[in-house]
Structure formats: C-alpha cells, structure tokens
Amino acid sequence: MNVQDVMRVLEAELVCGEENLDLEVHNACGSDMMSDVLAFVKDQAVLLTGLVNIQVVRTADMMDMVCIVFVRGKEPDADMIALAKRRGMVVLKTKHRMFTACGLLWENGLRGGGTDERAKMDI
C-alpha cells in the first residue's frame, strides 16, 4: 500500500506532505513512547502515535519514516508541521483511536515490528 491508501483506510485528514502520497509503505509502528520506537523499530515507514510534541517528528526523522499519523484527533502544532515539511514527511490525523487505527492498517496488509522482530535485528 502507499501513503494515500493509509489515508483512505484511516479516513484520515492530510496535514502536510501532499507530494509524497505515492510513497510505498509496508510496515508501521504504533507507540507513544519514543524511546521504544527508537529501540525496536527497523525499516518501518509509518508511525502512529497519540503523543503530540516535536520529538515525535524528530524520532520519525531519525528512523527515516515517511509518514506520521496522529490518532484520536490529536493536532500537531505549527513547529511540528514545519519540521515535517522540511523533512519531506507526510503528516496525517485520524479520529480513530490507536488500537482501531492499527487494526485497520493490519487488516489492509500493513505489518508491524517490535519484539517478534527484535531477535532478527542485526544492529
């Protein structure tokens, strides 16, 4: 699926990053704990989170993620949007809660990472 599909499946609203909606994504991660994202994620393209501060965007940037989805109607602020734009990231917001949003994406073919894949990580 691509970012456009993520947006459709989550009935999400585009905040920024229109030019990158065609990017292919295969894996996602849902977390409000950024250190967990930094610890367990590898090659995941989509970050779903209910946390709203600039470190969410920085974390996604460090992980080379292409899309951030804010769940449960959370609103990113202007600084976060500006940084995401500079990094070419797509930012979406959905009214779905974290569990539902992750479930919908899983049902539509996105897969996760985390502890199952931790053992396979080579770094």
Added chain:
Amino acid sequence: MNGLKWTYEVDGSDFTRAGEASSNVKKNLRKLGVSPEVIRKVSIALYEGEINMVIHANGGKIDVEMTPEKIDMVLADTGKGIPDIEQAMQEGWSTAPDEVRSLGFGAGMGLPNMKKYSDEMRIESTVGVGTTVYMTVYIK
C-alpha cells in the same frame, strides 16, 4: 586524526530543541554519502544522548569526528553525574521526572539504546562533576 569535525552546544533549557544537533549530523552524513545503516546508528545513538543531556544535565557539548574508518562521538556534560553506571545501563532504569515520560522519553531506554546502536561505548562519570559518553560507530 584529520577527520571531519562537528561541534554542538546543546541547550539544556529547551526540550523542544533537543535533537537539533543529531539532526544536523544526520544531514551532514547523508551529504557525504555515508550508508543509511551507519547514518541511522549514529543518528539514534546521538539523539538519545542529546535527549539525556537535556533531561539530566542541563545541556552540554557534543563533538563528532568522522574519518574514513569510523565516526567518533563525545557527549560531555557538567550535570549531576551517574552514581552507578551499571544500574543506569539496565533497560527500564530511569531517574527522569514524570513530565519527561509524558514527552515520550524517560522510560530507561536511553543508555541501552545508545549502547545498542553504537559499536563501542564508554561512560565516564563523577557525581557532582559531570558525565562524558564516548561512542564509536564503524563505517563498513
């Protein structure tokens, strides 16, 4: 050593700016054509270190030096120091205040993540004087 060098002062008073140095290093490494895997290791290790400096030490100084073989990072602060480094290295051990947890950090993953993503890591710390973390990532 005649590597490329970058130095950053980390502002400890503003959590929203934490990560700017790491982000800048990442941009520099990308311009230099360093492999994405190495860039990611350096970025994450440095980012966690930078966050630590802001949370625990009211900022500090980061020196990064790159040679064809490796990237060395030195993160020095004059914070309160770490009384028990072994304990601080354990996943889940944290002395961060609760408000830091609400910002997505402070779960005791910082130092373990830094160790995980760097190829070599060494910590020197004196209580009341400060902490210096040395990390190296090899360029394969």
